[in-house]
Amino acid sequence: MGSNIKMNTERIKGDISILANIVDQDRPLYTRRPFTGEYLKSRKWLKEEMEKAGLTVSVDAASNLIGERKGSRPELPPIMIGSHTDSVVGGGRFDGIIGVLGGIEIARQLDEQDVRLEHTLLIVDFTAEEASEFGISTIGSRGMVGNLNKEILERVNHDGITLREGLEQLGGRPSELEKEKKKNGDISLYLELHIEQGPVLEQTGHELGAVTGIVGIRRYKVTCHGQANHAGTTPMNMRADALAAASEVILSIEYVANQSYSTQIVGTVGRLFVEPNASNVVPGKVVFDFELRSLESDVLDEAIENIGQSIDSIAVKRTLDITIEPLSVSDGIIINEDVVEGVFHSCQEVGSSLRLPSGAGHDANQIASIAPVGMVFVPSQNGVSHSSDEWTDYELVTKGIQALWNTLIYFDKQFK
Ligand code: GLV
Ligand code: MN
Ligand code: MN
Numbered sequence: 368m369g370s371n372i373k374m375n376t377e378r379i380k381g382d383i384s385i386l387a388n389i390v391d392q393d394r395p396l397y398t399r400r401p402f403t404g405e406y407l408k409s410r411k412w413l414k415e416e417m418e419k420a421g422l423t424v425s426v427d428a429a430s431n432l433i434g435e436r437k438g439s440r441p442e443l444p445p446i447m448i449g450s451h452t453d454s455v456v457g458g459g460r461f462d463g464i465i466g467v468l469g470g471i472e473i474a475r476q477l478d479e480q481d482v483r484l485e486h487t488l489l490i491v492d493f494t495a496e497e498a499s500e501f502g503i504s505t506i507g508s509r510g511m512v513g514n515l516n517k518e519i520l521e522r523v524n525h526d527g528i529t530l531r532e533g534l535e536q537l538g539g540r541p542s543e544l545e546k547e548k549k550k551n552g553d554i555s556l557y558l559e560l561h562i563e564q565g566p567v568l569e570q571t572g573h574e575l576g577a578v579t580g581i582v583g584i585r586r587y588k589v590t591c592h593g594q595a596n597h598a599g600t601t602p603m604n605m606r607a608d609a610l611a612a613a614s615e616v617i618l619s620i621e622y623v624a625n626q627s628y629s630t631q632i633v634g635t636v637g638r639l640f641v642e643p644n645a646s647n648v649v650p651g652k653v654v655f656d657f658e659l660r661s662l663e664s665d666v667l668d669e670a671i672e673n674i675g676q677s678i679d680s681i682a683v684k685r686t687l688d689i690t691i692e693p694l695s696v697s698d699g700i701i702i703n704e705d706v707v708e709g710v711f712h713s714c715q716e717v718g719s720s721l722r723l724p725s726g727a728g729h730d731a732n733q734i735a736s737i738a739p740v741g742m743v744f745v746p747s748q749n750g751v752s753h754s755s756d757e758w759t760d761y762e763l764v765t766k767g768i769q770a771l772w773n774t775l776i777y778f779d780k781q782f783k
Contacts, residue, residue, distance in 0.1 A: 372476055372772055376765045382468045383764070385412065386452060387460040395457035396755040401495035401506070402524070402533040409452055410537070413467065413492055420474040422490060428547040429510025430539025432492040436474055440485045443783065444555045446775065447738070448473065449491030449730055451507070455498070459757025461562045461764070465745070467492045469560045469768040473775065484779045486555055493730045494537060500524035501533075502586065502656075502694035508733035510534070513548030515541075554738035555782040556706070557731060560771045561742060562759050564727045566750025574718030574763060575770050576744030577711035581725040581732050582660040583699035585667050589616060589678070592688040595643060595651025607687045610641055610650035616689065619677035620657050623670050630663040632670055633726065662699040662724060697732050706741040709781065713773035714743060717766050727752070741778075743770045 389409040391398040399405050410432055417424045422434030431449075438445070450466020470490035477484065494507030501522040509515045520531040520541055531541045540547075563569075568576050593609030617636045624634030639655035657674075661667050675691065682689040707722060714720035723744065731740040745767035748758040 372480065372769065374472060374476070374765045374768050374772070376761050379468060379472055379765055379768065380761045382416070382471070383460055383464060383761075386464055386468070397454060397458060397460050398456050399452065399454045400456065401453040401497075401499060402528065402536060406453060407537070410492070413452065413471070416471050417474070417490065420471055421478040422474050426538035427511065428540045428543040429507050429515065430494045430534045430537035431507040431511060434471070434474060434490040436477060436484070436488045438484045438487040441487060443486045444553055445487040445489045446484070446779065446782070447489040447491060447554050447557045447734070448559065448771065448775070449489075449493055449508075449557065449734075450559050450561060451493045451496030451730060453495050453497050455753050457755055458497070458753055459755060461757055461759050462564065462752055463496055463561070465562065465759070465764050465767065466560045469764075469771055472768050473772055476772065484775070486779050486782070488775070494534070494539070496730055498586070501530045502588065504584065504695065504728055505697065505730050505733050506530070508730035510539070510544055511549055512733050512737050513545065514733060514736070515544060549737050551737050554734070556778050557734040557738050557740040558771060558774055558778075559729060559731050559740070559742045560767045561727075561729060561744060562747045562752060562757070563723075563744040564747050564750075564752035566747070567723050568721060568744060568746035569748065569750065571721060572719065573721040574746065574766055575714035575720040576723045577707050577714055577720060578702060578725050578742035578744060579707050579722050580662050580701045581699060581729055581742070582662055582727070583664055583667060583732070584658055584660050584695070584697050584728045585671060586656055586658045586694040587671075588692045588694050589613070589655055589657065590690045591616070591653040592690070593649070593651050593653075594687075596649045598647040598649055601649055606649050607685065608649050609653040609687065612681055612685045612687055612689060613639070613653040613655060615681045615685075616678055617655070617657075619681065620674055623673045623677070624659065628661070628666045628669065630661050630666050632659060632661040632666055634659045634670070656694065660726065660728070662701070664698050697728060700732055700735045700740070702741060703739050706739050709777055710741045710743060710770075710774050713777050714770040716773050717770045741774060743767055743774065
């Protein structure tokens with residue numbers, strides 16, 4: 368299958384450290400939110416590294432940073448390798464980052480070893496993969512495949528900036544999204560290297576994973592409208608306590624996600640705002656987001672219906688209004704078996720490998736609407752991710768890049 372190329376672990380380690388230092392100094396380590404000064408700075412560095420690797424660099428309408436290396440058969444649609452370099456608040460040094468840096472390392476190796484692929488190769492740093500202030504994730508990959516509508520582009524973040532303006536600040540051209548959007552047949556294959564972000568590879572003693580499917584995610588915004596009032600003078604039976612209502616809704620989400628379904632489901636409330644947020648005031652308003660994830664859309668539909676019913680009965684019982692608004696939808700995907708096998712055997716050449724699904728969402732979910740996708744996982748120490756404790760040994764990151772290289776070389780010959 369692939370040629371056994373020796374990746375440069377020291378160089379990869381150096382790259383990861385450089386990005387780990389371009390972070391928001393006023394927030395917990397290692398925060399690099401999109402549409403911020405740190406993000407722009409890291410983009411500038413990535414662009415320079417792409418150019419040094421011999422790539423021709425551009426920014427597309429959705430503000431994704433793209434490095435291109437021409438193939439020997441320009442009539443073939445390109446193979447794309449991508450991931451993201453934004454983080455959650457207090458996120459890690461590896462999530463998304465090793466996928467982009469791995470792509471750049473592969474471009475360097477192709478350049479240094481003077482290997483000419485048949486397909487043109489695109490290395491992409493997708494804009495804002497993590498859940499954003501605009502209520503959606505995977506902004507850049509959505510934009511690339513025409514899945515960012517007008518309503519989403521006009522959403523405003525806490526700095527009063529619309530998503531449209533945010534994309535422009537990164538060099539994107541939102542007015543050209545429709546014209547530039549990629550369609551079926553425009554990409555031969557999309558590949559992504561990522562940390563597993565869960566415990567399975569480590570606990571089963573595997574060094575690499577070939578991803579078989581990726582969960583879909585539904586996110587909603589819930590607003591509990593109570594009545595702010597004096598915490599000392601308002602009798603318990605005369606309150607419309609928005610936070611007590613929200614607490615009941617949150618426990619009902621946990622309850623619904625804990626039931627058994629044909630496919631596993633998880634549900635989370637990770638962000639909540641209380642007004643006025645004072646210890647001697649009955650809370651008047653609570654706004655929170657919740658998300659549900661599963662590989663199967665039907666299971667998500669069933670769960671959201673159950674949550675809707677609970678919310679209605681909690682609102683009636685507590686005589687206050689609770690509204691629920693959809694924020695984003697992404698469907699789960701099952702990865703094409705031939706691609707899983709190609710990835711799996713490319714991984715096996717490097718280390719012991721396992722086929723497994725992904726509980727995290729990825730840019731691959733979006734690209735799957737126009738092209739076959741494949742993903743390589745490397746283990747996450749103690750299964751920890753979305754935390755500054757996130758860790759994967761550099762030797763394992765290197766093995767992941769080697770597996771990605773093997774996969775690329777294999778499919779370069781296969782996909783015509
Ligand atoms: C992305 O990391 C996600 O799964 O939310
Ligand atoms: Mn990620
Ligand atoms: Mn993430």
